[in-house]
Amino acid sequence: MTECTTYAPMLSARLGELTPDEESRLQAHIAGCAACQARLADEQAVSGMLGEALQRSAARRDFAAFADGVMARIPASAWKAPAGRAPGLGAPALSGLAAVRAFFRHHKVLAAASAVVPALAALGLFLYFERAGLSGAVEPGVQVESETMAPVVLDTSDGPVILFEGDSEDT
Amino acid sequence: MARLAKAAFLCAALAALGASQAQADPGVPVRIRVLKGSRQGPPGVAPQLQDLTAQLSATAYVRWEQSAETQASMDFKKPASVSLPGGGQVVVILVETKKDTATFEVQVPAQRTQSRLTISKDKRIVHQVTPEKAGEAYFVSIRPWP
Numbered sequence: 001m002t003e004c005t006t007y008a009p010m011l012s013a014r015l016g017e018l019t020p021d022e023e024s025r026l027q028a029h030i031a032g033c034a035a036c037q038a039r040l041a042d043e044q045a046v047s048g049m050l051g052e053a054l055q056r057s058a059a060r061r062d063f064a065a066f067a068d069g070v071m072a073r074i075p076a077s078a079w080k081a082p083a084g085r086a087p088g089l090g091a092p093a094l095s096g097l098a099a100v101r102a103f104f105r106h107h108k109v110l111a112a113a114s115a116v117v118p119a120l121a122a123l124g125l126f127l128y129f130e131r132a133g134l135s136g137a138v139e140p141g142v143q144v145e146s147e148t149m150a151p152v153v154l155d156t157s158d159g160p161v162i163l164f165e166g167d168s169e170d171t
Numbered sequence: 172m173a174r175l176a177k178a179a180f181l182c183a184a185l186a187a188l189g190a191s192q193a194q195a196d197p198g199v200p201v202r203i204r205v206l207k208g209s210r211q212g213p214p215g216v217a218p219q220l221q222d223l224t225a226q227l228s229a230t231a232y233v234r235w236e237q238s239a240e241t242q243a244s245m246d247f248k249k250p251a252s253v254s255l256p257g258g259g260q261v262v263v264i265l266v267e268t269k270k271d272t273a274t275f276e277v278q279v280p281a282q283r284t285q286s287r288l289t290i291s292k293d294k295r296i297v298h299q300v301t302p303e304k305a306g307e308a309y310f311v312s313i314r315p316w317p
Contacts, residue, residue, distance in 0.1 A: 141288075142289075143288075146284035148282050148284065149302070151286070156225050156226045159290050159294030160288060161297040162277075162288075164299045
């Protein structure tokens, strides 16, 4: 009886609550104690009935009204399913382009800023590279304009030579 | 919204910084020499003009001397005036530089002549700046990043 007092509370223990030592001692006691075998059977019966009752109770609840309520709150245009897919809770709420359009329709300032900010950044980079002279190579070239001389350009391996030909102050 | 305003401000600040940074770039070192070329006399090129031999030998002038030399840091579009022995002047303007090139403008007011020359970093310009007189003429040579 003293042993039953010790082991009876353990009968309702959940899996993992008892140490392996306690588990083995409990099993040894149950094997030799008819009273505890009866208690264990009652315990298992009550536990099984409770789980079953809960499941039955949940199954009796009808969630159709809840689902209909959720769907009613979503605008019809927002849950158009892509071609080949039926609309429903599993369908994407918005198609990609429609989502972008809807977003920018409701955030006009943000849309304008999203266009202006990259443009400003590009302008900044352009100005920097243009002023810094890094925008690319330029082909060497010579342009000579003279109102009094006849310029001649000689292109040598070391660079251009510009001469005034055919005009001498002696002549 | 506040974030966007900050981002726009940051971009504008970067643009302004880039522009001012480019403005604040140091000038380009340029070596300008005044040369006298003669058709008469013993042929020869002054020792300090040896680096110009390939260009000078392409002309009909056989004797070359250096009259003056100046080396300065030139700012973009700021004219540098070079005096000629005869009393004239030549104006040299650094128009722009790119990665491997420099563009100069050479103005000879007395001859109403203006040239715009773009050369590679390792080249030089030899430009006649006076008409030939008694078989002699003056030239300027311009070399960026000497």
